[in-house]
Amino acid sequence: MTLSGWITIAVFFLCVVAITRPLGGFLKRVLEGERHGLARLLGPLERGTYRLAGIDPNREQSWSHYALAVILFKIFCFIAVYVLLRLQGVLPFNPSGLGAVAPDLAYNTAVSFLTNTNWQSYGGETTLSPLSQMLALTVQNFVSAAAGIAIAAAVMRGFVRRSASTIGNFWVDLLRVTLYVLLPGCVVLTLFFVLEGVPQTLATAASALTLEGGHQSIALGPVASQEAIKMLGTNGGGYFNVNSAHPFENPNALTNFVQMLCIFALGAGLTNMFGRMIGQEKQGWAIFSAMAALFLIGAGVLYWSEAHANPLFASLGLDGTLGNMEGKETRFGIAASALFATVTTDASCGAVNAMHESFLPLGGMVPLINMMLGEVIFGGVGSGLYGFLLFALIAVFMAGLMVGRTPEYLGKKIEAREIKMTMLAVLCLPLVMLGFTALAVVLPAGLSALSASGPHGFSEALYAYTSAAANNGSAFAGLTANSFWNVTLGIGMMIGRFFVIIPALAIAGSMAAKKTAAPTPGTFPTDNGLFIALVAGVIVIVGGLTFLPALALGPIVEHLAMLHGTTY
Amino acid sequence: MVLSQLRPALVLFLLLSLLTGIVYPLGMTALSGLILPDRAAGSLVYDRGRVIGSSLIGQDFASPRYFHGRPSATMGPDPRDSSKTVATPYNAAASLASNAGPTSKALLDRVTATTNVLKLENPEAMARGWRIPVELVMTSASGLDPDLSPEGALFQVLRVARARGLDEERIRHLVLTSIRQPLLGFLGEPHVNVLALNRALDRLAQ
Numbered sequence: 156m157t158l159s160g161w162i163t164i165a166v167f168f169l170c171v172v173a174i175t176r177p178l179g180g181f182l183k184r185v186l187e188g189e190r191h192g193l194a195r196l197l198g199p200l201e202r203g204t205y206r207l208a209g210i211d212p213n214r215e216q217s218w219s220h221y222a223l224a225v226i227l228f229k230i231f232c233f234i235a236v237y238v239l240l241r242l243q244g245v246l247p248f249n250p251s252g253l254g255a256v257a258p259d260l261a262y263n264t265a266v267s268f269l270t271n272t273n274w275q276s277y278g279g280e281t282t283l284s285p286l287s288q289m290l291a292l293t294v295q296n297f298v299s300a301a302a303g304i305a306i307a308a309a310v311m312r313g314f315v316r317r318s319a320s321t322i323g324n325f326w327v328d329l330l331r332v333t334l335y336v337l338l339p340g341c342v343v344l345t346l347f348f349v350l351e352g353v354p355q356t357l358a359t360a361a362s363a364l365t366l367e368g369g370h371q372s373i374a375l376g377p378v379a380s381q382e383a384i385k386m387l388g389t390n391g392g393g394y395f396n397v398n399s400a401h402p403f404e405n406p407n408a409l410t411n412f413v414q415m416l417c418i419f420a421l422g423a424g425l426t427n428m429f430g431r432m433i434g435q436e437k438q439g440w441a442i443f444s445a446m447a448a449l450f451l452i453g454a455g456v457l458y459w460s461e462a463h464a465n466p467l468f469a470s471l472g473l474d475g476t477l478g479n480m481e482g483k484e485t486r487f488g489i490a491a492s493a494l495f496a497t498v499t500t501d502a503s504c505g506a507v508n509a510m511h512e513s514f515l516p517l518g519g520m521v522p523l524i525n526m527m528l529g530e531v532i533f534g535g536v537g538s539g540l541y542g543f544l545l546f547a548l549i550a551v552f553m554a555g556l557m558v559g560r561t562p563e564y565l566g567k568k569i570e571a572r573e574i575k576m577t578m579l580a581v582l583c584l585p586l587v588m589l590g591f592t593a594l595a596v597v598l599p600a601g602l603s604a605l606s607a608s609g610p611h612g613f614s615e616a617l618y619a620y621t622s623a624a625a626n627n628g629s630a631f632a633g634l635t636a637n638s639f640w641n642v643t644l645g646i647g648m649m650i651g652r653f654f655v656i657i658p659a660l661a662i663a664g665s666m667a668a669k670k671t672a673a674p675t676p677g678t679f680p681t682d683n684g685l686f687i688a689l690v691a692g693v694i695v696i697v698g699g700l701t702f703l704p705a706l707a708l709g710p711i712v713e714h715l716a717m718l719h720g721t722t723y
Numbered sequence: 724m725v726l727s728q729l730r731p732a733l734v735l736f737l738l739l740s741l742l743t744g745i746v747y748p749l750g751m752t753a754l755s756g757l758i759l760p761d762r763a764a765g766s767l768v769y770d771r772g773r774v775i776g777s778s779l780i781g782q783d784f785a786s787p788r789y790f791h792g793r794p795s796a797t798m799g800p801d802p803r804d805s806s807k808t809v810a811t812p813y814n815a816a817a818s819l820a821s822n823a824g825p826t827s828k829a830l831l832d833r834v835t836a837t838t839n840v841l842k843l844e845n846p847e848a849m850a851r852g853w854r855i856p857v858e859l860v861m862t863s864a865s866g867l868d869p870d871l872s873p874e875g876a877l878f879q880v881l882r883v884a885r886a887r888g889l890d891e892e893r894i895r896h897l898v899l900t901s902i903r904q905p906l907l908g909f910l911g912e913p914h915v916n917v918l919a920l921n922r923a924l925d926r927l928a929q
Contacts (some may be wrong), residue, residue, distance in 0.1 A: 159909035166909070208734035224728050231736045281817050294744035298736075326731045333739055338747065345751045346759075352779050354765040355755040360816065361765055363774045365782045366789065366921055373777055373815040375765045380751040384743075397818040400864030402779040403765065408911025464857055465825055471838050474854035477872060481830065481861040482820050485793065485870040488912035492864075509864050512822040519825075611824035633822035713826055722828040 156462040160490030164454050171419050179427025185335045186308040193335045215321035218664025221309055222657050224325035229269050236265035239291040249284035250359045263641035268295035270652035271303055271535055273392030273505055273628040276636035280374040280395050293381050300388025301332040303537030306656055307425055310541040313663025314565055315432045317671050322663050344383035352406035355379040378403055386417035389535045391505030391628045399508040400484055411491050418504045422533035425540045437682040445691045449532045450501050453521050458493040460518030482510030500525035503535030505628025512631035520710035523618055526625040528698040529584055541659040545577045550690040554679045566671035576658040583654040585701045587624040587647045592617045604640050606633030609723030614709035624651035776918055781869040783813040787886035790879050792917045793858055794837055796821040797866035821862045834860045847881035870914035873902050897923055
């Protein structure tokens, strides 16, 4: 571990703190339809779209209609991506002549991108044409992120409103986020990435005669434009097989830093937007602090783990000061790789700049735990906030049980219906993660896809389903997904998305209908250190109790085996 | 209810597809090509009008006269049987990592073998008791890592000096002057671009 490594982590965190407030203010203005500079520029486009689509922007939806609109939109997304991938062979703009994508892979990819997971069972440069990358995948990168933020805004309205029957209009939220937040942000980011060396071209390859006289074919494409939304929308689906480890996706330490900042930007901004909506920014900062504490612990542990060389190589007499460099890039080194891995799994992004599978066992356990906690450490854009609010409800519920009072959050009584919905969402994730892992490690179709044996093979399976259900998309990438995996991972991704979205919207609906009680001396405050510690504790305990046995079978036993000198 | 939402769903989906899937990427391509043509095209390096690589993408170096990049796990089609793949280091058409787990026996065997090759290739360094930097036996994440750490490059100085019949200090000086330091003193790791270093080496010899 080096001083500059710790400085990188500290400076990164300070930058996240610095952008949270301005972004929160902007997001609130956009989503609440208030005045802002971009509306003057793009307002005509917004109003024209409403006319064309027959949307009345002033007409709001109940929670069930909002949820229905989300699902209907997602069905269109699924059909479009599936058809585009299946017809790839006959569609234009396919210079390398790539064929149709197989049915199970097309299904997996469509689900993966519409749920903002961006799990990739394929290598981009060898499977997808530029048309598929742009029209099928880039579109989903935008709209799945916009839908996440829209739903977060709707959930926030539920907590803020009193005796109300509606929580916003999905179509309006979706369009505004895309037009005013994601697109302008991506235009700026794309230009920055190109300036730093990320290609943006319609050519698919360049042919080079190397210094030693060999031939090198260099894959190219419109990379920068996809890179921008991939990070800002916490999508994580790379243009190339190795994602942000590829020098064309992530050419230097500065692009790496900006990419990490983009992953956290909107998730952090939404905590502040929530505080502003309530009229108490402190409530937003309380949420931010709980997330930040969990983030910093993960980053520290991961950095510490990877800064060590693999003890199994001790007898070879190598100079191990650089740390565990297997599956890492020289320009990033250990600190920026460890930080990136923490950020990408805290935030449901899933982009990688180092191979998580090659981390030392305890290092690889950090991303795994981050995802198991439900992607609420800043989280995916939107999904992080509404996921966190579910844990906040459990925290106040437990505090209420301890003192024997009806639990309240932000002046609203938390009752049986809300807690039932919360538990439905919180329990669905482990069911998918652990249930499918158990299935995969006993069925031959599951086992045949694993690249590792011993405890690491188990971790590989556990990581895959955890990543899918948490809508992260990163992998222990030695896994070669076959049709068994493509189908089951697809189911996991859908359950992980929709069994959180629908309960969260239902809670928003019932919260909106409630009256707000004024705080009394007996009210449990939710903007101080006690609440922060309680909610962080709830997140860790719920995750810890559920997953400790599985972690013991995977990374923990592998760590002990490694210290003992065992290989598999 | 569902029927009344069909029109917004369909129209919005088509419009957003057009905007984010066609206008945005093609517009950015046109704009980037206009203001930053070299970088948008992949930072290609030319020598006498010919593309010899990209400054961002590593190349496979095997000759003792050149500095070697890190081991690469990329694969490529077998020239004898195109249905199979074989190890093809620095195949920039299909990036790939080893994805070897930390307790993998295959990883231990591979690292041991690479270590033995490096010992044979660099007898001068071994004679002086230098230890092999760990990055030289560990595959990069992309298989296309264009860089070496300063330690990884300096370890190879004696071999390159011998193969080229040049003074050791000249080569070491070249490496030291090629090091790119972290931005603002902390961001990133010090590193040397192997292709740029090897081109400088060729110019040194002329």
